[in-house]
Amino acid sequence: MPACTAVLPAFLCSHGAILSDLLLYLVPSIATAFLFWILSGAHPAFFLLTAPGTLCHELAHFGVGLLTNAEPTNISLFPRRKGKVWELGSVTFANLRWYNAAPAALAPLLILLVPFAAAAWRTTPGWRFAPLDLLIAVLLAPQFLSFWPSPVDWRLAARSWPWVLVLGAGVAIYLWHDLPLQLIRG
Numbered sequence: 001m002p003a004c005t006a007v008l009p010a011f012l013c014s015h016g017a018i019l020s021d022l023l024l025y026l027v028p029s030i031a032t033a034f035l036f037w038i039l040s041g042a043h044p045a046f047f048l049l050t051a052p053g054t055l056c057h058e059l060a061h062f063g064v065g066l067l068t069n070a071e072p073t074n075i076s077l078f079p080r081r082k083g084k085v086w087e088l089g090s091v092t093f094a095n096l097r098w099y100n101a102a103p104a105a106l107a108p109l110l111i112l113l114v115p116f117a118a119a120a121w122r123t124t125p126g127w128r129f130a131p132l133d134l135l136i137a138v139l140l141a142p143q144f145l146s147f148w149p150s151p152v153d154w155r156l157a158a159r160s161w162p163w164v165l166v167l168g169a170g171v172a173i174y175l176w177h178d179l180p181l182q183l184i185r186g
Contacts, residue, residue, distance in 0.1 A: 021127070025119040028134070032141035047079060047088075052139075053146030054079075054088040057108045061091040061153075064107035068100035102160030111147040115140045 039046040058075055065072040071094040079088045093104060118136055149157070 018123075021123040022116060022119040025123050025127075025133075026115055026140070028137040029115060029140040030144055032137055033144035036141055037145055047086075050088070050142055050145050051077075053111075053142030053144075056111050056114070056143060057146040058089040058091055060107040060110055061104060064110070065091065065093055065100075065104040068103045069095060070097075070100045070104040071095040072104075096156065096159065098160050098162050100160075102157040102163055105153040105156035105160075106149050108147050108149050108153070111143050114143050 036046070036049040040050050055077060058077060062072045062075050064070075072091050073094045074090075074092045076090045079086050081087075096104065118140055122133060122136065
């Protein structure tokens with residue numbers, strides 16, 4: 001344990017076995033996602049392999065947009081060509097402001113919770129890989145292809161730049177909360 005905490009945070013050292021089980025369980029899903037990515041680039045018909053991930057990606061935008069009052073007005077789940085690239089889906093918002101742009105635009109990052117929740121469920125103590133896990137690996141693969149926000153999502157999230165100041169202040173208060181007391185005690 002002391003050797004581990006010299007390199008990693010104590011949280012990771014104390015939960016290392018659990019985290020390694022989760023990551024080991026997700027390796028087949030990640031490999032399948034890589035295969036889906038290669039196939040979808042080879043022929044447009046393989047778009048169907050990535051469609052469930054696109055659905056989750058756009059539903060994440062839509063759901064978080066509803067929760068943060070971004071007022072989603074339209075959701076499109078059908079691919080369409082925009083110049084030389086394909087747009088697999090989109091969500092439009094009527095009330096995107098500085099306080100809700102980042103949550104609505106970066107919502108697909110929440111998709112990673114799905115594979116990790118499934119892995120936590122399947123890797124209970126004494127777990128063994130079963131045929132059901134192969135099906136789960138195939139079902140989780142599209143989530144690994146869809147969790148990353150698009151370049152348009154990142155540009156929309158930049159509208160929330162004041163959150164950087166709020167989060168920075170929160171981190172500073174957390175890190176130096178006892179500094180005023182130390183200065184007073186001198």
